Amino acid sequence: MTNDYDVVLIHPPSFHDFRRKPVIPGPVDRTVPIYTFLFIMFPIGMMSIASFLDNRGVKVKIFNLAEKILTEKSFKCEDILRKLKSKIYAIGLHWSVHTNGAVEIAKMCKMLHPDSIVILGGLTATCFAEELVGNLPFVDGVIRGEAELPLYTLSRNLEKYDKTHAFKKTPSLTFRTPEGEIFSTNMCDVTNTLDELDFTRFDLVEPLERTITSPVTGAKLWNIPFCRGCLLNCATCGGSRYSYRKLLNREYPAFRSPRRIFEDFITLDELGIKSIFLFQDPRMAGEKYVDELVKTFRGAKWTNIKNVGIELFWPASKTYLEKLRSSDLAENIGLSISPESGNDNVRIAHGRHYFTEDVIKTVDNCIDFGIPIGVFF
Structure with a gap:
């Protein structure tokens, strides 16, 4: 260089x-x-x-x-x-x-x-x-x-x-x-959509090979955001709603449309990416967004993409899990959730307002649907 x-x-x-x-x-x-x-x-x-x-x-x-x-x-x-x-x-x-x-x-x-x-x-x-x-x-x-x-x-x-x-x-x-x-100087206005931005320009990065390659499997992997910003106020998170409002002048998340995410997948599939992590929880955009996401990917077939990871910011309903299972995002869909603690009081104080029994129910439902889920504390 x-x-x-x-x-x-x-x-x-x-x-x-x-x-x-x-x-x-x-x-x-x-x-x-x-x-x-x-x-x-x-x-x-x-x-x-x-x-x-x-x-x-x-x-x-x-x-x-x-x-x-x-x-x-x-x-x-x-x-x-x-x-x-x-x-x-x-x-x-x-x-x-x-x-x-x-x-x-x-x-x-x-x-x-x-x-x-x-x-x-x-x-x-x-x-x-x-x-x-x-x-x-x-x-x-x-x-x-x-x-x-x-x-x-x-x-x-x-x-x-x-x-x-x-x-x-x-x-x-x-x-x-x-x-x-x-x-x-004064803060600039923030964008209200991520559709105008590009997250797949590998040609602008040097070096990149090790970063996008798993040292365990040798497979290529990448990350795409559902949104920028958050609706939640977890106490130790630098990307909380409070942090975005206080530091970044952002009141509400800016989402990437399902159409643009689909276009990202097309590009990443051509680049040989096997696993994609979609970070942030799409449910923050509402049920219509989730339905549009599933509809947009219906019938999709990929040459290289095999795995997609999605975050759960709170426990998932059977309806949501069923939508993910029936979607064509990828051959394999895995979920992750971070309750932060096994103690309900600690978790709620942290800003995650759900109970251990809700997490267990979500895990049981994932097992029933054949969806892998990781639980992180």
Whole structure:
């Protein structure tokens, strides 16, 4: 990657120098073992940002630094980042486990490319925007919330204005003024549909092979969102309804239509993907959405897609399970539910308002329907 770019989106590892310093991973990586404790899977929003920019003429690339570090033992961050030329280095700090990696890579980018703009973005960066800008002199700014439009605007503003004016004319941006003050522009409006975004632009990612390949089975896998946002307020979730309202200016989830999800499946099937995880619970969009989803996929036949995973944010009725069983989403459909605790009081305090007997009933019904289900605590 020696090309010059307008924007490079960098997905950092959780720890950038784990080969040189001892690291004792916490328990979180056990929930996603195929992505290792470096968390090599980048947030799906990076792909929608990159495709949004590319469609508007911005020369952009997602660089999966986490995968590069994992798969190449002799790899040195400094060497590749020195060759990676860009006007803007946008480093993901979505999940908090990436804090060390994101901060260290941001520092490295500014050291190697002092005249370029270094910004952070993602849920964690949004929550701590002022702290990051105020304490890290090598970070020029933080894009708060949904970044498609702000990052596009920033890239164009930098072509027309000096740095300070470009920043002030960019929505959802927190930065330092020349006088050293922390300044935040107004949040931009959020999209009310995910249909305008693209989540299958593999051509914009480098490297990608290990991230989309299960080290256990060798099968290709990918993730597609039903929506952005949530209706629930689980106490420890950074993606709760409260968090989206407080941090991302989003009052209600934006859904992806069943038609667009079907088009995603067509693309992914052509790309050789075998397993697709559809994250977020489609029932949040209502019964009509679920019925439309089943109708849209009726009669679908895939060459490569065999497995689809779907989340349950609350226990499922027999009617819903029957709809999934009779659908043609894929040959195999599996479900997952996270009650958080086996204790009803703890679960309800957490924000999951259902009882253990409801979970057991859902599991029993899944067994009757022949639908695999995973229960996570």
